[in-house]
Amino acid sequence: MIEHPLLNIHQEVLSAIENGHPVVALESTIISHGMPWPQNVDTALSVEKIVRENGAIPATIAILDGQCQIGLTTEQINTLGTVKDVWKVSLRDMPFVISQRIPGATTVAATMRIASMAGIKIFATGGIGGVHRGAEHSMDISTDLTEMSQTSVAVISAGVKSILDIGLTLEYLETMGIPVVTWGQDAFPSFYSRESNFPSPLRLNNADAIAALLHAKWRLGLNGSVLIANPVPSDWEIPAETMEAHILDAIKAADLNRVSGKELTPYLLKYISEHTRGESLEANIALIRHNAKAGAELAVAFQRLSRNASI
């Protein structure tokens, strides 16, 4: 499985996988399109450090030199964070950037697919793509959701960002058979805020319980992801009402400028970051770091469970 001509696994990650050591996958669109320089590179490096400090090996994923790369060097992370024409790569873009040898930063969907090619089961990120507001007209539903319905990699995020329609996204996840579990609270979080107008479909309070749920799901032959929502730490929370005004402005600006397709999510993120005087960026960084820690704890718990039971 790991031997694949289009896959290049960093030596450290490869030996971790082969020795049954916990590994946490990390995406790269967050570096290239999710945050400005230099915070993007600093965050990517500090997130890797946090994964290590919590007992797992980080595997940041991207497409470079015509191959899917699992585990990046500092230099490669710098490239993704500074080079202007890095592609945002979801599933449909993978054949193009690989065949054209264009540097690509992977979204949640593409990162999951590549992680699963190497047998990595746990992936930590900031926010996933979902059903956009107005999707009943635009049909804008992220490939992240369809990928989560079929690829068995658990995703830790800070819930669903309210640039999306949170209610429709939760409905879609239910339709696709994807369990949604919030870590330690009843409310489903909305990225910048610990709450949303929606209760979480499920709640579990620690890494062992979540690892047991993953283990049960996959042992049942129920392929696909589990969305683990990890609320932003309260010190960094921004009230939902404060964000809503900025989100409405961002959506209006996107409409006026006819932004759609793969450009929409990065446009909304950038607009909001620029109009909240960096406050949203700080929250974004804090929640990603928090998710990296949770991801490492979960990878450790899951590995322990897998070792003691035949999956």
Ligand code: PSU
């Ligand atoms: N939401 C965020 N930050 C991000 C993204 C989403 O808060 O960086 C990125 C992720 O890489 C996600 C992608 O997989 O955007 C979804 O894009 P789209 O909506 O075009 O599928």
Ligand code: MN
């Ligand atoms: Mn889309």
